Amino acid sequence: MGDSNATMVTEFILVGMSNYPRAQMVMFVVFLIFYMATLFGNTLLIVLIILTPVLHTPMYFFLCNLSFLDMFYTTCSIPQLLVNCFFRRPTISYTRCLTEMYVGLFLGITECFLLAVMAYDRFAAICNPLRYNVIMSWKVCFQLAAMSWAGAFVLTLIPSQFQPTQFCGHNIINHFTCEIQALLKLACSDTRKMEMVLMINSVIDLAVPFSFILVTYGRIGQAVLRMHSAKGRGKAFSTCGSHLVVVSIFYGSAISMYLRPQGKTFSDHDKFVSLFYGVVTPMLNPLIYSLRNKDVKGAFWRLLGKKMSE
Structure with a gap:
């Protein structure tokens, strides 16, 4: 390696949790509850959408994609x-850390795009109701x-071509998971290209979809205010x-x-902020969409009544 201080790193130490030894068991219970709620809520939502014909619409098709992703x-x-x-000092292998990092990045970017697509679906339904079935045909939905x-x-493959390979023997990641920004703090090789690529990626998969959603909901708001029916x-x-609640939390x-x-270091504040889009939002998605949706609640009670009558 070019740097005489560079050392081959074969594993990383994740100190995000071990920084709070007295709270580790409390965190275990909290994260376990979040994880079980995420799996249960999203699985239930997918089952309801698949088994209920009235939910076989573009909006629920994309919601099914979102639940599967979460x-x-x-x-x-x-x-x-x-x-x-x-x-006390949990470790993760270099290969597993990179795999977790890039899989998480891929799924996070996909969620950005799916939320934008769902906003477009609502725009088509509210602003062009007579042409909705043409605009959002099943072919278009799948595309x-x-x-x-x-x-x-x-967009996940591109940063992988610029990932740092030299860590100068530093292998302590101040995070709960292998997060790409936290890993970059450890590199002693030049990370300027990687940081530039990540910033461009962030504009493409965060700023652009979020701006699109804001413009779309601006148009939707205008259309809603012109409606004469209070029920509509x-x-x-x-x-x-x-959808706006989910967008606000995630984005x-x-x-x-x-x-x-x-910054040069990854702060504790950054660690806990990352939990919102990585842990909290996937758990809240099915709750938000089901509690505020009569179709989903109706499908749930019908399915429950059918199972109890068998």
């Missing part, structure tokens, strides 16, 4: 996080979903309100992490 997003990191609660997943995959306005605000935390100048 289950894998949390599974990518939380099981490792739970295991780490039992160790938009495929583009979200494929685009995220490409209430239904529109209900479906859009759920708010992600933008505060990636679209700002990066």
